[in-house]
Amino acid sequence: MRWTILLSALLLFSCKKNETQHTIVVNDTLITTPETTKVVKAEKSENLIPKQYSNERFKEVTVERIDENKFRVRGKGQIFEANFNWIIEDGHDELMKGFQMTDAGAPEWGNFDFTIAVQKKRENSKLTLVLFESSAKDGSRQHELPIVLF
Template sequence: MRRFLVLCLLAGLLQGCAASEEKPNDQAQPGTAPATAPSNQPLATAPSDPPNDAAPAQPDAGQSQPRYENDRFQGVTVKKTKEDTFEVKGKARVFEGVVHYVVEDGHNELAAGVTQASAGGPEWGAFHFTLSVKKENPNTSLTLILFEESAKDGSRTMELPVPLP
């Protein structure tokens, strides 16, 4: 039994070493573009999912407001339309397309709601809603938090905090 275990470990180690050997430069790795391509053909790139952080993404050319993203929300923008009214747009990849949100001032929840995206996960569905919320204290800043509600226990998951302008 001990010999069998040692042989299995040795075989695994040798297989790992053989897999890590460098390949010659004239052979491309599977799933990657060659190092040089003819000038008339662009290099292929693999599609990628949105970043896993809640930091604002770079705005597109001609777009003035920042966009916020994480694994469940993509291209979220907030535009102030009136004194206490905001227009929220974006895409979501959430269960059954249900997007939950709350607005906080750092201490209290001032508003909460639910909106429906045009498609449910795993597809990206567009959502758009108008939010009216008034500050309780003029010296506070408001934060919109988009999230998916856990089917398991109802807790917030995949939160995306977005500062309101």
């Protein structure tokens, strides 16, 4: 009976000794720490995949903030005659509008890449970029893809 208690105590002690040392990997670096685990948060990861937006006419659309008020918009569109429109709204007003072209018309998926610079009129408003195809029949917006800028 004494041997069982002694053996149990020895096993418990040796298991506890192994538990106090942790090994973690942070930013491809192996870190071994006794008793505590450190979590290191990377400030900016270069391998982050930007958020992509899509609908039935646009796909793989990304928006990259270049400067405080400047954005680069890239993606693919399956657009009739390769021509699509965009508009920037702040919830109250249309601040800017324009059009772009893809490098191929429908039914192909054509690439597009353009830069826009815009400033808010109201400090507390949200700017939204809306990509859309204009109807050949009546000019109405079709297949709108809204993207919040900031």
